[in-house]
Structure formats: structure tokens, C-alpha cells
Amino acid sequence: MTNVVPVGLTYPDPTVLYIDVVAVPEPKTVKNRVHIDLATTSAAHQADLVARLQELGATPVDVGQGDVPWTVLADPEGNEFCVLEPRPVYRDTGPIAAVVVDCVNPRVMARFWGEAMDWTSHEVTDDHAVLRSAKGVGPYLEFLRTPGVKTVKNRVHLDLRPYAGDDQAAEADRLRTLGATDIDLGQGDAPWTVLADPEGNEFCVLTPR
Template sequence: MYLENIVFDAVDPQRLGRFWQELLGCEQLADTPEGFETRMSVPGGPTLDLCFQPVPEPPRDPVRLHLDLRGGAERDSVVSAALALGAGRLDIGQGDVPWAVLGDPESNAFCVMEDRAAYRDTGPIAALPLDSADPERDAGFWAWLTGWTALDDDPRTLRHPSRCGPLLALCQEPAPKAGAKNRTHLDLRLEAGEDPEAVAAGIVARGGRELHPDWGVLRWRIYQDPSGNEFCVLPAS
């Protein structure tokens, strides 16, 4: 299994997808009534697709998974580029911090970060912070799912085995997960030969659970991690 997609619910997938594609320098893959998809490739590291799927109403807060963009010495220019593309500044109670907090055209919060040693070789997305009731527990869960490994100095933060690409950072949640589906989630892809039932059993054994929404026949399976964050497992290509 490997991490393949970052998926956004969007009222206007094309508008939101083009915003992120331009800001991150991605390569467009698809633009259809079913959504918009663009690809971010990190030299020497993973390839991640950003997928924007239509929903009838604006997604609700809170945002439990968001993007931290690499800024560093270029922070102000990244902020300016985002604002020019349709982002806005957000106050989420962050106070006086060295990073900038913005909202994309559908008010998904994201941050443009200051320089940190851990962000070397991440590409334009520095980190994917994910809310968790128990970050160390959930880091183990996501390490098993993705094959990513913990940073030497932080067991709650995972990175692709190449040591390139964005970090997956499990962060202490400010409040338990409510009933609403996360507006942004991650997709995993099975490798050829992997047994979907064995994967499902492994997820449940590690504290996750499978969901069975009434969405018709799907080619993928939907789960929640131990903190209630949704993710999908897609069949092998």
C-alpha cells in the first residue's frame, strides 16, 4: 500500500483545483464533471495527486487535515502568490506566529511556513498535519498504512522512505472528531497482489474501522483511523 491522493471536497472543483495546481506547480491530470485532478512530483521522492471532488454544499469546519506549504526565505512571495490566485488571510486564533495562515478559495485553511530543517527536500508541500486523539498511537497506524517512517527526533511525524517529500504530522486535536466527514482526506492504493481483506483486517486490528455509506457501488473501500479521520483504500492499478 502507498499514499496516492490528497482529496478535497469542493463546491467548485475546477476553480479550487486550478488554484492549488498553479500555487504548487503541479501537472494537470483530469478535468471532468466528476472532478479535477493534478499531480505533484517530488524529485527523488513520492508522487502525490491532488483530487478535487464535487459536493453540493460548502464543507463544514473544523479542518482536521490541512496543508503546510514550504516558505522559508520565500514565505512572503508564496503568500503574495496565493493571495493573487484567490486566497485570503485567516485568523484562527494563531496569535503571533512565524508562519502565515491563509484560506484557499473555499476557505480551507493552510499555512505558509517559516524555515525549518525538517522541510529540506519536501517540495512545495512541507507537511500534512492531521488531527489525532493520540498522535503517537496514530503515527504507528499511519506508518503501517503508508510504509512511511518516523523522524529520528519526533515519533509523531512520518516521512516517505526516500526522506523526500512532505511530512505527515500527527497533531494533538483541539477537540474530538465530530460527526461530519472531513473536508480533506487521504487515499491509499493497494500494491499488486495485496489482499484487500487482509488489509481490512489489519486496519481493524490496529484500531480503525470500515465505513459502509449508502453511496452505491464503489471501487474503493472507506475507513476511519483510530481518531475518526476518514481515508480510502483504492484497488491495485
């Protein structure tokens, strides 16, 4: 496993999205239902970032986006992500603008994840929902209504860590009352709890730190 965090980071930092890269035996077979959007500050920044990412091994990918102002790329293992055009809403998010989740019902997902993480809803419609930390900092969590349903284990998922002093088992129970269900991914006797949200997206409840 590899952790990707900014240089000099002091944990915890509500403005930062931590990324863990974990080796798994399963190859990617379908479009990911969870992906990352990267923010840019100008057209020149967007072009430079796309060029730098391609030099690092990213490739352009067509997921049916058509003629859009953002650029869709895939990392070396085919995981899709977007480099967005400059948008005022993402001006203060840092390099990661949002984690985006394809779903059937954005309203249900926003209700669950808003209560699960105590995040604030910024917009909720039948087609999309937008959440952000109640502190008003860091990336957004967005749900987009898309055709199709989840068929395989997600290659990108969220990990939730209870607040310091909280009880992991009690937090997992609270999430179950909100609609989460237990799921077995072969994790065995792991120190974290694996659950699924109302649309079957896997996530982990870690031990407090």
C-alpha cells in the same frame, strides 16, 4: 473530480503528494482537522508565495495561531492551509511540506499510520508525531494534539493504494486488524473501500495500480 499533479509526472513517484479535488454537496462548517503545509526556501519566497496565492483567491484566516512566523490562509472554499517560513527539515520535501492532522492522541495515531503505510517515525511525543516515507523522500505526515474531537466528515482525507500485485481486500483486512473500522459515507458500490482510523478520520483504500 480534478487531479492536481506536477507537470510531466510519471506514476508512481514517492516524492509527490497527489491531490484530487472532488465536488461534494456539504458546505464547510468547521475548521478542518486535516490541512496542508506549504514549504518555502527563503523569507522572500514565503512572501512571494503568499502574495501569489492571495492573487489566486486565498484569504488570510485566524484559527487562533497568534503571532507565528508562518502564514495561515484559506482557499476559495475556506479550507485552511499554511505557508511555512523556511525550515531546514522541509528543504527537500518539494512544495508540500506536510499533511497535518489534528488529533487527541498523537502516539496512537502515529502507531496506526506508521504501520498502515510502513512509514518511519521521526518524532513521537504526547503533543505531536512526525512520520515520513521509509525512503526518506516527499512530504511528512504530522499529528498535532488539539482540543476538541472530530464532529463532521473531514473535507480532506488520505487515499491509500496497495502495492502493485497486492490484494485490495486483504489490505483492507490488514488495516482493520490495526484498528481501522468500516464507515458508510454513502459511497454505495464503489471500487474503493472506505475506512476510519482510530480517531474516526475517513480514508480510502484504492485498487492496486
